[in-house]
Amino acid sequence: MPFRRPRFVHGKILRNTGSGIFYRMEVAIPEPLSFVPGQFAMVSGWPGNDPLLPRPLAIFRSGGTRGKGTVEFVYKVVGRGTALLSGLHGGDPLALTLPLGHGFEFPGEDRSWWLVGGGVGFSTVFPAAAALDAQRSDFEIFLGARTRDQLPPGDWIPGGAIPGRVHLCTDDGTAGFFGSVTAALRERLDRWKPSGKGRLAILACGPREMLKTVAEAALPLDVRVQVSLESHMACGFGVCWGCVTEVREGGKAVYRRVCKEGPVFDAREVVW
Amino acid sequence: MTSPVTPDLTVRVGTVLLKNPVISASGTFGYGLEFTPFYDISRLGAVIVKGLSLLPTPGNAPGRIVETPAGMLNAIGLQNIGVDRFVTEVAPRLADAGAVCAANIYGRTVEEYEAVARRLSEVPMLAAIELNASCPNVKEGGIAFGSTPEGLSGLTRRVRAATGKPLWVKLSPNVSDIGAIARAAEEAGADAVTLINTIVGMAVDPRTRRPKLSNVTGGLSGPAVKPVALRMVWEACKAVKIPVIGIGGIQSAEDALEFLLVGAAAVQVGTANFRNPNACVEIIDGIRDFLVREKISRLDEYRGTLLL
16 A cells, blocks of 8 residues: 555655756655645755755655655755755665645546646646546646746646647747746636636646735636645644744634645635 | 663653653654654653643744754744643643653743643643743743743742642753753752753845844754753753753764763753654664663663763
8 A cells, every 4th residue: 555644764766867957856765655746745865964954845756566666856956955956866865754745635526727837836736737637637737937948848747738738938938928827827817718617726836926926816716726835844744833824714814834734725815 | 692682771850750761852843743653652751742831822923944054043933722722632642642741831921831830730641841941032932031040940939839740941051151040940949951942043144134034033953053052961960960851953862872971861852853753763772772782781871971
């Protein structure tokens, strides 16, 4: 049985290769893993105490068979931790705590799904797209980047880069829609009509400003929006209380842990 | 060939008997139950739960943690569910888990400390109360009481009178004479002292010109503080007769042994739990392996044997 409760495991890197500004890392772990899209792992692989803390990475894919699991991550170098990760090679050891957090929810009713990824945020929504693709659900993908080179490779896109289903957006117009992913989403929302396919749901991950704009555009149209938030975190499993974000619960603003109650929140609850 | 003998790791903190010297530190272990997916928490010497206040506390605004060289600063602001929810919802589950537990407490006033201590005195499963007289991140989070011998003595006396539970007093390192502070706690009736809490620190961004923590300053923990902690524990051990619980930057069994060597009765593991949820049990196993290798049958024979 694949494990789904959090475990601390020692893994071994199978490959860790750069593709444009992104790295894709595959790791062998002792057992196969079952995860919900949107869940993440705390990962560290450098010797010594500096940097001290592991880094949160969205789980991109998992596989393997009994006694021989694999897990994949896609990441971008943003600081010292991810720079150190990018320098690791096949065969290097890696410590992982996974799977962590509350992922995306897929209510049973029939819906159209739109997945929005800004920057490296695609690494969080692609697993959701893969799950929807596997169950032949109706989905579209919106991907935003500054420029063409910062979009994910086409063959990473679940179901392939099918025009009409996958909307590429670049700030400089070098690929796809000339403008932000939120501007493309607004245009698509203007054209969208509720149909026999049921209600629309949006799953989004990216910079906080982008997520806020997505929520502002879609929530008034009664579209259900789930956002995956980022935060600095020390533990990733709910004990340090360092990663909190403000959410509304029962009319009251409270601090909830991005690592435990999140990283995926109902956009209606987030205090932007 | 001699048959391998399992060394005796039991330690005594005053009247509290622990199966081993490794205690999870308050504020780094949630309410204990969060670790049950990783291991059986009854394997620990003891679990100390997150600092409890009379009423639920929302904590500080985000921007609560920042990583620093070989350490981290935190300014969580003592976010917690309050003593009532702990007693009714958490304590029974911790008892079911079979863990030896102590509760860390704090108040904004002496009266609040007393009220929390009284409420927890009704909980049979609690082995001790740890008095937080040293949180650096809340104005009235204890540091106001814990930074002078007089202030600490007054607070400890009042809480001592409010509870029959063993009372451990957690000390701040942000003082000039740790020995005098530890003696003040001892004379006021503490059954043990725990040290060190975090060291007040700060981090700023030169480009945005803003502090990295919403609280501006925070508490430094992790390997970066270990030498300071070790020196202070050593000094406190010389200053008092009550047990000293050593804490500060312990990441490994070797780190824990250093604190035991300078005289600590037990140790607490804090920040290490964040990067390895199994840190505490790995440290227990490491201490046992060390004693086997060194052919020491009882941890007590090793404790406090620093050669000078």
